[in-house]
Amino acid sequence: MYFDCIIAGFGGQGVMLMGNMLAYAAMEAGKHVTYMPVYGVEMRGGTANCTVVVSERPVGSPIIHEPLTAAVMNRPSAEKFGPRVKKQGHLLVNSSLVEEEHVSSRAKNVTFVPTMELAKEVGNPRLGNMVMLGALVQVSKVLEVRDVIKALPKALDPRYHGMIPINTDALKRGAGFMLETLGKK
Numbered sequence: 001m002y003f004d005c006i007i008a009g010f011g012g013q014g015v016m017l018m019g020n021m022l023a024y025a026a027m028e029a030g031k032h033v034t035y036m037p038v039y040g041v042e043m044r045g046g047t048a049n050c051t052v053v054v055s056e057r058p059v060g061s062p063i064i065h066e067p068l069t070a071a072v073m074n075r076p077s078a079e080k081f082g083p084r085v086k087k088q089g090h091l092l093v094n095s096s097l098v099e100e101e102h103v104s105s106r107a108k109n110v111t112f113v114p115t116m117e118l119a120k121e122v123g124n125p126r127l128g129n130m131v132m133l134g135a136l137v138q139v140s141k142v143l144e145v146r147d148v149i150k151a152l153p154k155a156l157d158p159r160y161h162g163m164i165p166i167n168t169d170a171l172k173r174g175a176g177f178m179l180e181t182l183g184k185k
Helices: 015-028 075-084 115-122 125-140 145-155 158-184
Strands: 002-010 032-039 047-055 069-072 090-094 109-113
Touching: 002 015, 002 075, 002 125, 015 032, 015 047, 015 125, 015 145, 047 075, 069 075, 069 125, 075 090, 090 125, 109 125, 109 158, 115 125, 115 158, 125 145, 125 158, 145 158
Parallel strands: 002 069, 069 090, 090 109
Antiparallel strands: 002 047, 032 047
């Protein structure tokens, strides 16, 4: 088993947390993992992306040029990473901020996830990153959503542990959205 992805957006969207949580969950599941964050020069509002590689074997390099999966949270990320996704791969696009006409990809699987709207359904529109992470895990099948939920206490700073229940709901909502969407295809 081998899986790689790029998660991208702008600072403040929780992109690094998404990658970090995926990496923690994979390690807890006994997989080999690399996680590589890339920050723009600005803190909030600047570009941010990370790569995560999960494998049954030791990972040779954390660098990914053509990912199997990409989750893009804003238009610049969609424009930069969408075309790189492998043809047989999957591109997940935050449709709350990115319009369909701004997405170009050779990937045969492109799914638009209304992250902010789904996060509002669970009670906090700022949890769009957890919705997207749930969608990514569900579509990739690299792990089970319950593996990510189990990793929440280790991946989140203890001062945010009170938010574990709503983060859990957001992860499940994203996964549920993918099940609903894929069931319609």
